[in-house]
Amino acid sequence: MDRDALTAALAADPARAALVLDFDGVLARIGDDPAASALEPGTAAVLTELAQHLGVVAVLSGRPLAFLRQRVDVRGVALHGSYGVQWREGDEDRVLEEVGRWQPAVDTAAGALRAAFGDTDGVHVEDKGIAVAVHWRRAPEQEQAVAAVVAELVAGTGLRAEPGKLVVELRPPLEQDKGTALRRIAAGLGTVVYAGDDRGDLPALRVARELGGHAVVVEHGRETDPELLEVAEVVLQGTDEVTLWLTGLRDALTAGTGAGEAMMQP
Structure with missing residues (x-):
């Protein structure tokens, strides 16, 4: 087509x-x-x-x-x-109503990502309210560091990691x-x-x-x-x-x- x-x-x-x-x-x-x-x-x-x-x-x-x-x-x-x-x-x-109960976990993840990368050149933490994303397009060398922190947060909060182009988002694990x-x-x-x-x-x-x-x-x-x-x-x-x-x-x-x-x- x-x-x-x-x-x-x-x-x-x-x-x-x-x-x-x-x-x-x-x-x-x-x-x-x-x-x-x-x-x-x-x-x-x-x-x-x-x-x-x-x-x-x-x-x-x-x-x-x-x-x-x-x-x-x-x-x-x-x-x-x-x-x-x-x-x-x-x-x-x-x-969606079920999103609300995950807000504390999202806030925790957002705070942890800001603490880890807030002063890192080229890394941007995007607060989406009901989710949080971290971008490293301007700092590709930070990919492994981001992946390590995200893996810890997934294990600790139960949030789902959604990868994209030089970005990963943590969001509620809803169907x-x-x-x-x-x-x-x-x-x-x-x-x-x-x-x-x-x-x-x-x-x-x-x-x-x-x-x-x-x-x-x-x-x-x-x-x-x-x-x-x-x-x-x-x-x-x-x-x-x-x-x-x-x-x-x-x-x-x-x-x-x-x-x-x-x-x-x-």
């Missing part, structure tokens, strides 16, 4: 289609500073138009919901944060991931497309295929886990190609000609 066929699948019955996208590495470039991530230029306008035509357009991210609300302030786009355990419902933020979240988001819909770029996206990519939909992987060279490429039906090269594909999908839907118009996109 190529991106034109993917466009055709969504355009065949857009009112019953779901387009669900990860944030970092899909809609936003991966950079040295996790706090500086932002939508690619022009993407917000494209997402706004897509939301007017598709049954669901959603962002499903490991980032906290509060972060997503700041970065993806796009009318009609549903936001699901922290691997789907947080979501926006009407004008209120929701969180909740992007796959279970995608099932909720796509309930009752037809074609489901999920796009992701990291190991945390694997459950959603697999669920998309189980539902008869399509798994899209955004490749970032050597940082892309080979297991992602094994699951993928469509591979897009970086966020630039994501933007190009979303723009072509928007053009096909707004033109009302579906796949025929999409095939003329570059």
Whole structure:
């Protein structure tokens, strides 16, 4: 399957289609500073138009919901944060009830990571509220030190370690991931497309295929886990190609000609 066929699948019955996208590495470039991530230029306008035509357009991210609300302030786009355990419902933020009992463990882990790496150049501890992540993109030599501390914290707190690209996150060990979240988001819909770029996206990519939909992987060279490429039906090269594909999908839907118009996109 190529991106034109993917466009055709969504355009065949857009009112019953779901387009669900990860944030970092899909809609936003991966950079040295996790706090500086932002939508690619022009993407917000494209997402706004897509939301007017598709049954669901959603962002499903490991980032906290509060972060997503700041970065993806796009009318009609549903936001699901922290691997789907947080979501926006009407004008209120929701969180799964069982998350609360793990807050003391998350706070303990966050404090221990800050104590271990707060003064380490190039290592960033990201407090996600109901989870905590430690990034070492700017200090790759710290990977073993981070792994050792994280292993101790997993054993001591019972939290789950979720690895990513030069980052690991400690979060509650609930039977909740992007796959279970995608099932909720796509309930009752037809074609489901999920796009992701990291190991945390694997459950959603697999669920998309189980539902008869399509798994899209955004490749970032050597940082892309080979297991992602094994699951993928469509591979897009970086966020630039994501933007190009979303723009072509928007053009096909707004033109009302579906796949025929999409095939003329570059």
